[in-house]
Amino acid sequence: MAFDRGFINVLLLGLAFMLVFTAFQTWGNIQKTMIDSIIADDPDFKGNAYVSLAIVYVFLAVFNWAAPSAISILTAKYSMLIGGITYLLFIASFSIPHTALLYIASAVVGTGAALIWTGQGNYLALNSTPATISRNSGIFWAMLQFSMFIGNMFVFFAFKNKDTIDSSTRQVVVWTLSAIALVGIAVMVFFPKPPKKDESDNSPDDRVEAPSGPVEALKGAVRLFLTTNMLLLCVTFIYTGLELGFWSGVYSASVGATLNLPNSKELIGISGIFIGLGEVIGGAAFGILGSKTIRWGRDPIVIGGFVIHVLSFFIIFLNLPNQSPIGETNDTAFITSNAYLAILCSFLLGFGDACYNTQIYSILGGVYASDSASAFAIFKFTQSVAAAVCFSYASYLNLYGQLGILIVSAILGTITFVLVEWQTKRLLVEAASNVSVSEYSAESPEPTS
Incomplete structure (x- = not known):
C-alpha cells in the first residue's frame, strides 16, 4: 500500500485545528456566562457576548473576500498560522476585561478567521483527490469537533459546584485555553507542503480557473459566487450559519439560564461535551464510510441531518422556556424542563451539524x-453573515422565534443542497457516458471500402 502523504497532512491539519478550537469553541460556548460574571464583578464593564460574536462573524464575512488573494501571496500554511495567532490573542484579551478591548479583539479574530478557514479549505483540497475528499473531510471534521469534548470537559470541572464564576476561575480558564491554542499554532508551523498530484487525480471542472494572483483570485471568487450552483449552495450555507450561531453560542447558554434545571451552570459544560460528541461521531462515521457515501451520494446524509435537527428543535421547543436565550429565568416550558432531554438535544445538534x-x-x-x-471563502462568507445575523437577534428574540427561523432555513437549505447534488451526479453520469462512447469509437476498426 502506497504511503499517503496527503492523508498524513490532513491528520496534522486536524490536530492543529483540534487544539486551536479546543480553546476557541469552548470559549464561544461559555462566553455569555463568562461575560455575565465579569459584569457582576465590574458594573463598568458593558460588554455583550452576542454582540462580540456578531462582530467576529461580520469581520469574518467581509474579509473572506480578501482571503483567496491573501492565500495566493502567503500560501495556505502561513494564512492559517496568522489566523491561529489572532484566536490566541482574542482569548488572552479576557485576562484584562475591558469593553473596548472586547470588541477590538472580536474584530481582529474575525479577520484572522477568514484567513484560517479559507486556508484550511485550500490545504484540505490540495491534500485530497476526488476519491479521498469525503474521507478526509469526515476525519478532519471529527478531529476538529473533538475539541468540543476536550474543552468542555475542562469547563465542567472548572465550573463544578459553582453558582457564579469568580475572577480566579475566569483567569484559570482563560490561560489554560490560551496555552492549548498556542500548542495548536506550534503544530501549524510544521505543516508540510501538499504532495504533487497527477492530472488524472483532478476532477474535470471548467467552471472557474485557478487564480494566478491576488487580483485574479478576487475576480475568480466573484465569478464563482454568481454561478447558479453556488448561489443554490449559499442557501445551505446560510442555514449552517444560523444553526452554528444557535449551537455554539445560544443553546448551551439557554440551558445554563434555565434555573428550573438542576445545577444549570454545570450543564453548560456537559452540553458542550455532547455537542462535540455528536460532531465527532458524525464526522468519524462519514470519514470511515467516505468511499461508500460517495457512491450513495451526499444527499441522503444531508437529508438525515435535516430530520435530526428538526427533531432536536421540537424537543428544545418543549423542554426550555421561551425567555431562556435572553437571560436567567424561572419560567416553565411546555413540559417540566429535563436535563437529560437538554443533553440529548445537544448531541442531536452536533450530529446533525x-x-x-x-x-x-x-x-x-x-x-x-x-x-x-474561492469556494471555501464563499462558504465561510455566507455562513458567517448568517451567524452574525443569528447573534444579532439572539439577545432580543425569544427561543420560539429563533427555532422558527431555524426550521424554515433548514427546509430551504436542504432542498437547495439536494438539487445541486442531483445535478452534479447527472453531469458525472453524462461525462462517464461520453468517455465510454469515445473509447468505443477509438477502438472500432475503420470500415473498408
Whole structure:
C-alpha cells in the first residue's frame, strides 16, 4: 500500500485545528456566562457576548473576500498560522476585561478567521483527490469537533459546584485555553507542503480557473459566487450559519439560564461535551464510510441531518422556556424542563451539524477542487453573515422565534443542497457516458471500402 502523504497532512491539519478550537469553541460556548460574571464583578464593564460574536462573524464575512488573494501571496500554511495567532490573542484579551478591548479583539479574530478557514479549505483540497475528499473531510471534521469534548470537559470541572464564576476561575480558564491554542499554532508551523498530484487525480471542472494572483483570485471568487450552483449552495450555507450561531453560542447558554434545571451552570459544560460528541461521531462515521457515501451520494446524509435537527428543535421547543436565550429565568416550558432531554438535544445538534458540514466540505473540495480557495471563502462568507445575523437577534428574540427561523432555513437549505447534488451526479453520469462512447469509437476498426 502506497504511503499517503496527503492523508498524513490532513491528520496534522486536524490536530492543529483540534487544539486551536479546543480553546476557541469552548470559549464561544461559555462566553455569555463568562461575560455575565465579569459584569457582576465590574458594573463598568458593558460588554455583550452576542454582540462580540456578531462582530467576529461580520469581520469574518467581509474579509473572506480578501482571503483567496491573501492565500495566493502567503500560501495556505502561513494564512492559517496568522489566523491561529489572532484566536490566541482574542482569548488572552479576557485576562484584562475591558469593553473596548472586547470588541477590538472580536474584530481582529474575525479577520484572522477568514484567513484560517479559507486556508484550511485550500490545504484540505490540495491534500485530497476526488476519491479521498469525503474521507478526509469526515476525519478532519471529527478531529476538529473533538475539541468540543476536550474543552468542555475542562469547563465542567472548572465550573463544578459553582453558582457564579469568580475572577480566579475566569483567569484559570482563560490561560489554560490560551496555552492549548498556542500548542495548536506550534503544530501549524510544521505543516508540510501538499504532495504533487497527477492530472488524472483532478476532477474535470471548467467552471472557474485557478487564480494566478491576488487580483485574479478576487475576480475568480466573484465569478464563482454568481454561478447558479453556488448561489443554490449559499442557501445551505446560510442555514449552517444560523444553526452554528444557535449551537455554539445560544443553546448551551439557554440551558445554563434555565434555573428550573438542576445545577444549570454545570450543564453548560456537559452540553458542550455532547455537542462535540455528536460532531465527532458524525464526522468519524462519514470519514470511515467516505468511499461508500460517495457512491450513495451526499444527499441522503444531508437529508438525515435535516430530520435530526428538526427533531432536536421540537424537543428544545418543549423542554426550555421561551425567555431562556435572553437571560436567567424561572419560567416553565411546555413540559417540566429535563436535563437529560437538554443533553440529548445537544448531541442531536452536533450530529446533525456534522451531517451538513462534512458533505459541504466534500462537495466543495471535490466539485470545486480547481478553485478551492474561492469556494471555501464563499462558504465561510455566507455562513458567517448568517451567524452574525443569528447573534444579532439572539439577545432580543425569544427561543420560539429563533427555532422558527431555524426550521424554515433548514427546509430551504436542504432542498437547495439536494438539487445541486442531483445535478452534479447527472453531469458525472453524462461525462462517464461520453468517455465510454469515445473509447468505443477509438477502438472500432475503420470500415473498408
